[in-house]
Amino acid sequence: MKTLSDDTNGSRHQRFIVRLESGRTLLVSHNIDLAPRIDALRAGDTVAFYGEYEWNPKGGVIHWTHHDPQGRHPAGWIRHAGQTYQ
Numbered sequence: 001m002k003t004l005s006d007d008t009n010g011s012r013h014q015r016f017i018v019r020l021e022s023g024r025t026l027l028v029s030h031n032i033d034l035a036p037r038i039d040a041l042r043a044g045d046t047v048a049f050y051g052e053y054e055w056n057p058k059g060g061v062i063h064w065t066h067h068d069p070q071g072r073h074p075a076g077w078i079r080h081a082g083q084t085y086q
Contacts, residue, residue: 001045006032013063014038018047026053027061030078035066036085038078051076 004015004027013029014037020026028049030038041047051065052073065076067086077086 001041001047002043003041014041016041016047018049025059027058028065028078029061029063030065030085031063034069038080038085041080045080048079049077051078 001019002017004017007013007015007029011031011033014032015030016028017025018028028047028051049062049065051062054061054063063076064073065078065086067075075086077084079085
């Protein structure tokens with residue numbers, strides 16, 4: 001896993017790249033205006049996640065890793081070091 005700088009255009013998102021067992025990489029874009037920031041996240045850490053996958057030529061992005069305040073979208077989450085963020 002590799003951490004990136006936050007995306008601050010529009011809703012703020014904590015961003016990091018994960019490498020799957022298959023060797024593919026995914027960008028995780030975690031909305032920190034709707035869910036807590038994962039402060040202890042460091043390069044090399046293991047995370048589990050549930051969200052919406054969107055393909056792109058670089059491998060794809062996972063978003064919706066948080067609750068939907070409107071209740072119209074399934075709630076996603078990220079687990080890191082025994083804690084769930086959503």
